[in-house]
Amino acid sequence: MKGVIFIFAIVIVFTQSCNMTKLSNNYSQHRIAIIVHGGAGNYNSKRLSDNKQALYKKYLRQAIDSSFSILESEGSAEDAVIKAISILENAEVFNAGKGSVFNSNAKIEMDASIMRGDTKSAGAVTGLRHIKNPISLAAAVMNNSEHVLLGGEQAEEFAKLYNVEFEREGYFKTEYRYKKYLKAKKRDKVELDHDEKMGTVGAVAIDINGNIVAGTSTGGLNYKKFGRIGDSALIGCGTYADNSSCGISCTGVGEYFIRSSAAHEISSLMKYKSMTLKEAIRSVLFDQIVPMGGRGGVIGIDRNGNIACDFTTKGMFRAWKTISSEKISIFEKQ
Amino acid sequence: MKGVIFIFAIVIVFTQSCNMTKLSNNYSQHRIAIIVHGGAGNYNSKRLSDNKQALYKKYLRQAIDSSFSILESEGSAEDAVIKAISILENAEVFNAGKGSVFNSNAKIEMDASIMRGDTKSAGAVTGLRHIKNPISLAAAVMNNSEHVLLGGEQAEEFAKLYNVEFEREGYFKTEYRYKKYLKAKKRDKVELDHDEKMGTVGAVAIDINGNIVAGTSTGGLNYKKFGRIGDSALIGCGTYADNSSCGISCTGVGEYFIRSSAAHEISSLMKYKSMTLKEAIRSVLFDQIVPMGGRGGVIGIDRNGNIACDFTTKGMFRAWKTISSEKISIFEKQ
Secondary structure, three states, rough: OOOHHHHHHHHHHHHHHHHHHHHHHHHOOOEEEEEEEEEEOOOOOOOOOOOHHHHHHHHHHHHHHHHHHHHHOOOHHHHHHHHHHHHHHHHHOOOOOOOOOOOOOOOOEEEEEEEEEOOOEEEEEEOOEEEHHHHHHHHHHHHOOOEEEEEEHHHHHHHHHOOEEEEEEEHHHHHHHHHHHHHHHHHHHEOOOHOOOOOEEEEEEEEEOEEEEEEEEEOOOOOOOOEOHHHHHHEEEEEEOOOOOOOEEEOOOHHHHHOHHHHHHHHHHHHHOOOOOHHHHHHHHHHHHHHOOEEEEEEEOOOOOOOOEEEEOOEEEEEEEEEEOEEEEOOOOO | OOHHHHHHHHHHHHHHHHHHHHHHHHHHOOOEEEEEEEEEEEEEEEEOOOOHHHHHHHHHHHHHHHHHHHHHHOHHHHHHHHHHHHHHOOOOOOOOOOOOOOOOOOOOOOOEEEOOOOOOOOEOOOOOOOEEOOOHHHHHHHHHHOOEEEHHHHHHHHHHHOOOEEEEHHOOOOOOHHHHHHHHHOOOEEEEEHHHHOOOOOEEEHHHHEEEEEEEEOOOOOOOOOOOHHHHOOOOEEEEEEEOOOEEEEOOOHHHHHOOOHHHHHHHHHHOOOOOHHHHHHHHHHHHHHOOOEEEEEEEOOOOOEEEEOOOOOOEEEEEEEOOOEEOOOOOOO
């Protein structure tokens, strides 16, 4: 009889425990979320045909669906962000990874950065020419190096130690970008290319444990000169994550995001001025970046899993997915 | 008679005007100030002989005296900061310009950055090998480029356009640093070199117009690998200036200053949490950098010309000068 009662008791405890885990998972899963962007610009909707829009949206969908699957199966925000950005880097239509723009020497020079909101550890890379997925190398720096930012050929030496995938220069080259390079060469002018399609990519995710991770990846500016490094490689400027506030990825004319420490500033406004994520993003874009003469867009997720996106341009390639909502959009604001 | 009264009136107005200008100048001159640093570290006072201490102090004095002369004669904070940092870059005892440490390939790789608090314009450079005064190139980027951060050989191409002074590699080499390199090579280990003399240099000044400028310059870490870029090249991390709060230059293990956007964070704590400069510097160093495992020091000037300096290490090479006070110090806190 004692044995039966004991087994009965164990069954009850076990059932309760399962229910609690389920409840806890349900609770947590309510805040898992992924948001991605593929750049902000003053796109001319006439030049961006329906077919092209559909192509961009296809990749944005792939990015959020793949990342969300990771989050749903209790994977980490870090894996979700790397997955989303890798998909966009591999898509030739964005200015990151394959499809990156050329510098004034007709070379690819890619930058990327990633940051975790729990440990505030970060990794970033600049001036890459042969790394298939710069975001993977940024993550390798974050996880295996005592440094945060590595640059140029020497950063690629580091990549060899961690089995990061290389590609020949030809892999990254697209006819579309090469034509843009030739056009800029004719005028000998750096293009702050946001009046057409810019296409820096980024992602922010929050996982079942409430950890927020943000990442950004870019080919930079078409026909850029003098080894220019933009905000996408810079922690606090193009990318920032802090579990006590938010995760942020920026896109736009990077110089203005550097001068305002944009990603970090959004976090500060939330922490110290009690702004919501949406308010903080809007304030940095319209009260700081625009008055300086800059433009661009920002995506973010706060510690409660709220997502936000805003931009000063006509459009921004973006998509997000949560338990209760999803959206893929280019022009209209949310 | 009318003519005499008229002339008399003009004389009175003129005298009043002169007095007002004088008063105004006196008022403004009360807040001109310069503060410089030559790195923070856990110096062993036994190994830092009196002679060596005197040598460091000689250069720190030259830096503050030359810069303060500029400010006294109504020169700009930008000129004062460039002057101070150039003097420290030219002094072989600091790890910036001449006397920079070697990377793992036995090469010099220097970084620098500068920012103006009025326009929030900024310039920065990384991976320099032949620029006598990296701070001058950072200023040339700020004043002549649409970009903020330029890197490597291509940054030196930019320098050629603006008559920035070049030096052969041999100029930068000192026996002391080369021995340190050989020692690190034997152990094949990057030195987070703050347990001895690190020697990143920096300066912050406020001029008669209330403009604040901050700058930082470094040779980075001894035996650094993989094109590591530290906080001294990064706006918001090692250097920041905003006339509504303060100007900041940091030194220490740069990775922690990047992950906390240290210089920008100090400004945020003043703007949004109403901290004093001293409180904000202390908070970032001891509540953020130290808990992450980092160490270093910070100098700053607020918009009222108050100066502050703090460090988590045993010592910090530093000096400041205002209308009413001056100090040159290595060990004891202010």
